[in-house]
Amino acid sequence: xxxxxxxxxxxxxxxxxxxxxxxxxxxxxxxxxxxxxxxxxxxxxxxxxxxxxxxxxxxxxxxxxxxxxxxxxxxxxxxxxxxxxxxxxxxxxxxxxxxxxxxxxxxxxxxxxxxxxxxxxxxxxxxxxxxxxxxxxxxxxxxxxxxxxxxxxxxxxxxxxxxxxxxxxxxx
Amino acid sequence: xxxxxxxxxxxxxxxxxxxxxxxxxxxxxxxxxxxxxxxxxxxxxxxxxxxxxxxxxxxxxxxxxxxxxxxxxxxxxxxxxxxxxxxxxxxxxxxxxxxxxxxxxxxxxxxxxxxxxxxxxxxxxxxxxxxxxxxxxxxxxxxxxxxxxxxxxxxxxxxxxxxxxxxxxxxx
Numbered sequence: 168x169x170x171x172x173x174x175x176x177x178x179x180x181x182x183x184x185x186x187x188x189x190x191x192x193x194x195x196x197x198x199x200x201x202x203x204x205x206x207x208x209x210x211x212x213x214x215x216x217x218x219x220x221x222x223x224x225x226x227x228x229x230x231x232x233x234x235x236x237x238x239x240x241x242x243x244x245x246x247x248x249x250x251x252x253x254x255x256x257x258x259x260x261x262x263x264x265x266x267x268x269x270x271x272x273x274x275x276x277x278x279x280x281x282x283x284x285x286x287x288x289x290x291x292x293x294x295x296x297x298x299x300x301x302x303x304x305x306x307x308x309x310x311x312x313x314x315x316x317x318x319x320x321x322x323x324x325x326x327x328x329x330x331x332x333x334x335x336x337x338x339x
Numbered sequence: 340x341x342x343x344x345x346x347x348x349x350x351x352x353x354x355x356x357x358x359x360x361x362x363x364x365x366x367x368x369x370x371x372x373x374x375x376x377x378x379x380x381x382x383x384x385x386x387x388x389x390x391x392x393x394x395x396x397x398x399x400x401x402x403x404x405x406x407x408x409x410x411x412x413x414x415x416x417x418x419x420x421x422x423x424x425x426x427x428x429x430x431x432x433x434x435x436x437x438x439x440x441x442x443x444x445x446x447x448x449x450x451x452x453x454x455x456x457x458x459x460x461x462x463x464x465x466x467x468x469x470x471x472x473x474x475x476x477x478x479x480x481x482x483x484x485x486x487x488x489x490x491x492x493x494x495x496x497x498x499x500x501x502x503x504x505x506x507x508x509x510x511x
Contacts, residue, residue, distance in 0.1 A: 205450045241415050292457075295419050298419075299404040
């Protein structure tokens, strides 16, 4: 009987920083996949973009739905026909030093021939009210292709040292 | 196996929880709680985490921010600095709820043993008593580079007997 959760690949960013984290050649042997990321960025204003199956592979086939709170306000938003799961909440140098974000991306049925769904829970923390943010997202990728790779890209700057990214496979 | 059960405590009498000597052999901590508190506050009771017996004696090292939903709408709140414990408010039913109503939370602490970063919590939870309840998404952080070796888990007035906390380690 296979283990229910197995590590596929992990990255820890070194002192030079890293702009792109590439989970390539994702094994097609699990039911679902999940990414856990603890990140911080070198820029004061940046976002992390998540592309699927290569930078051009997503095209404009991704649609995003958000629920966002920054502790002083709540709002919902949508972004259709996008190339990436984007504006994922992200810890930057605008927020207090030493704090890293906490993010989970869950993709069930990632190797199916139907559209893919990505559920994202993410937290950016701070020592101010407005600097912190909670974000709940549902993103759909209109494709019959399996998810074979995922890339997490710092839109500006780089992921800072000690940022970690782990991809897990989940069995039924 | 990449996700390992570390410990479960189920209360046979009203109390709070303490998990000491948390192994340092995992990448992340995953905590599942089934709980109900003993104080009376109809909006719901808080979940509290204290790391390594830090209840503010060495400085108030916690911040936390949340978004709430209930039958009449949504709202958000946050406590940016100088808190002596990590709190997720209104996430468990109180003593005025009917018998047998409990709440549930799932908390992820990424890189809990990493001594190069502060520790960020991501919490999802909720409860309903057929006439009231909350859904809550929250985050928070403990401003310490120390590895988490002990977790105190509390609620207002203490947890009711039957409440349960399970801690899992995620390997990377």
